[in-house]
Amino acid sequence: MNLKSLSSVEAPAHDETRGLLLEAAGEVFAEIGFRNATVREICRRAGANVAAVNYHFGDKETLYAEVLRDSQQKAFEKYPPLLGVASDAPPEEKLRAFIRSFLLRIFDSGSVTRFGKIMSREMVEPTGALDLLLEARIRPMADLLRGLVANILSRPSADEQVRLCCFSIVSQCVFFHHCRTMITRLFPEQRLDAAAAEQLAGHIARFSLAAMKHLPDPEALRSRRVPTARRRR
Amino acid sequence: MNLKSLSSVEAPAHDETRGLLLEAAGEVFAEIGFRNATVREICRRAGANVAAVNYHFGDKETLYAEVLRDSQQKAFEKYPPLLGVASDAPPEEKLRAFIRSFLLRIFDSGSVTRFGKIMSREMVEPTGALDLLLEARIRPMADLLRGLVANILSRPSADEQVRLCCFSIVSQCVFFHHCRTMITRLFPEQRLDAAAAEQLAGHIARFSLAAMKHLPDPEALRSRRVPTARRRR
DNA sequence: TGACATGTCAAACAAATGTTTTAATTATTT
DNA sequence: AAATAATTAAAACATTTGTTTGACATGTCA
Numbered sequence: 001m002n003l004k005s006l007s008s009v010e011a012p013a014h015d016e017t018r019g020l021l022l023e024a025a026g027e028v029f030a031e032i033g034f035r036n037a038t039v040r041e042i043c044r045r046a047g048a049n050v051a052a053v054n055y056h057f058g059d060k061e062t063l064y065a066e067v068l069r070d071s072q073q074k075a076f077e078k079y080p081p082l083l084g085v086a087s088d089a090p091p092e093e094k095l096r097a098f099i100r101s102f103l104l105r106i107f108d109s110g111s112v113t114r115f116g117k118i119m120s121r122e123m124v125e126p127t128g129a130l131d132l133l134l135e136a137r138i139r140p141m142a143d144l145l146r147g148l149v150a151n152i153l154s155r156p157s158a159d160e161q162v163r164l165c166c167f168s169i170v171s172q173c174v175f176f177h178h179c180r181t182m183i184t185r186l187f188p189e190q191r192l193d194a195a196a197a198e199q200l201a202g203h204i205a206r207f208s209l210a211a212m213k214h215l216p217d218p219e220a221l222r223s224r225r226v227p228t229a230r231r232r233r
Numbered sequence: 234m235n236l237k238s239l240s241s242v243e244a245p246a247h248d249e250t251r252g253l254l255l256e257a258a259g260e261v262f263a264e265i266g267f268r269n270a271t272v273r274e275i276c277r278r279a280g281a282n283v284a285a286v287n288y289h290f291g292d293k294e295t296l297y298a299e300v301l302r303d304s305q306q307k308a309f310e311k312y313p314p315l316l317g318v319a320s321d322a323p324p325e326e327k328l329r330a331f332i333r334s335f336l337l338r339i340f341d342s343g344s345v346t347r348f349g350k351i352m353s354r355e356m357v358e359p360t361g362a363l364d365l366l367l368e369a370r371i372r373p374m375a376d377l378l379r380g381l382v383a384n385i386l387s388r389p390s391a392d393e394q395v396r397l398c399c400f401s402i403v404s405q406c407v408f409f410h411h412c413r414t415m416i417t418r419l420f421p422e423q424r425l426d427a428a429a430a431e432q433l434a435g436h437i438a439r440f441s442l443a444a445m446k447h448l449p450d451p452e453a454l455r456s457r458r459v460p461t462a463r464r465r466r
Numbered sequence: 467t468g469a470c471a472t473g474t475c476a477a478a479c480a481a482a483t484g485t486t487t488t489a490a491t492t493a494t495t496t
Numbered sequence: 497a498a499a500t501a502a503t504t505a506a507a508a509c510a511t512t513t514g515t516t517t518g519a520c521a522t523g524t525c526a
Binding site: 017048049050051052055056 | 502503504505506
């Protein structure tokens with residue numbers, strides 16, 4: 001009857017526990033990782049029976065893959081790689097936007113931050129679920145950044161210098177979730193929240209743009225190393 | 234008799250298994266981490282009984298702490314922070330040495346590399362063992378770097394700009410063990426070994442020095458943001 | 467040699483944990 | 497309302513894993 005259709009719209013009753021499990025699993029996996037998380041704890045938080053995970057998802061691993069897919073979707077929905085910048089903007093501005101949304105994706109409070117936490121663990125201890133994200137999300141991001149950097153450096157995308165600069169930029173962004181523990185212990189004065197993201201994004205963009213604009217030319221650098229160079233200074 | 238003292242010099246016979254356990258544990262912990270490692274696998278590799286770990290070290294955690302202490306010791310013995318640079322060298326040259334030895338410490342083949350692998354995991358999932366290293370090794374390194382950067386930027390050590398630049402430099406170094414998985418999947422052409430360490434160290438030093446030399450002045454930057462700035466261009 | 471400390475080993479213990487089973491309950495359809 | 501399907505619940509299962517135990521061997525020293 002209409003009562004059924006109505007309830008199914010505002011709250012999907014029949015798979016309510018499935019949703020609760022997904023939510024609880026997201027929390028737990030982000031907090032302590034796939035291996036350390038127990039289905040018992042997940043079910044407890046979801047207010048469900050221990051058997052619920054296996055009934056709704058088959059096994060723990062599939063649940064994890066589902067959580068990763070879900071959190072990644074939400075993270076990129078809220079913070080697309082070039083958030084708030086026109087498609088015809090200059091590459092420097094696009095790079096700033098890229099760095100900023102990267103950091104916001106990490107420092108967002110709430111459930112979005114799960115994606116970053118889970119990804120940190122995937123870097124050190126990859127599961128099969130990572131491969132799904134790689135081609136769908138990560139590689140397009142990498143290609144986008146490579147294009148921007150190539151443009152800024154006026155060099156081909158496949159250039160070694162371009163690749164190295166991409167490493168330098170991304171490394172500064174991921175640093176803050178990978179090393180959060182160490183940073184807060186060594187530098188308690190450094191805040192790590194959404195407000196800090198804006199500050200850090202500004203620094204990383206300035207630092208990287210200054211570097212790329214004034215990087216010594218690789219060809220000149222090579223010839224400088226040759227012992228038979230004509231001029232010593 | 235002298236037979237005993239002789240054998241104890243060239244090979245400590247009486248605690249031979251202890252050494253074998255330490256070695257095997259180093260391998261296993263570096264490969265799969267503290268949580269995933271089983272004392273059974275460690276003992277198997279050491280050719281010892283399952284009870285050996287508890288007999289020689291008390292428990293698994295103490296063994297882990299011992300491994301971390303040992304690997305850290307060896308890593309810094311072989312690659313001190315300012316490897317191969319005179320104490321009166323200019324700060325730019327010291328920074329180059331700092332970056333280079335950082336990377337060599339990571340990419341060294343053999344048992345030294347364990348330190349980097351274990352540290353990567355400690356960043357994401359710290360154990361109690363991390364605290365021991367923090368004050369003894371990590372903080373002195375951080376202070377050293379901070380001093381160099383402050384010198385290069387001609388700013389006080391406590392300056393925010395200095396702290397941010399330290400982040401930028403260290404992040405580029407640690408990137409290659411934290412994200413090794415992702416890097417090799419996205420950029421199979423990027424080698425990650427001792428030879429690559431030299432190449433990468435060169436890039437990171439050039440990139441960071443170029444950035445710091447040409448970073449816009451923070452005071453000028455702040456005033457530029459003020460809406461009542463006198464001159465628009 | 468005999469007493470004693472040290473080290474090793476096989477077996478067992480105890481707890482944690484992913485998964486399965488089977489019955490009960492609830493919802494949906496005929 | 498009866499039948500059928502979907503979901504939940506409690507208990508049990510099977511495996512893994514850190515640790516302990518008690519017997520046995522080995523070396524040391526009086």
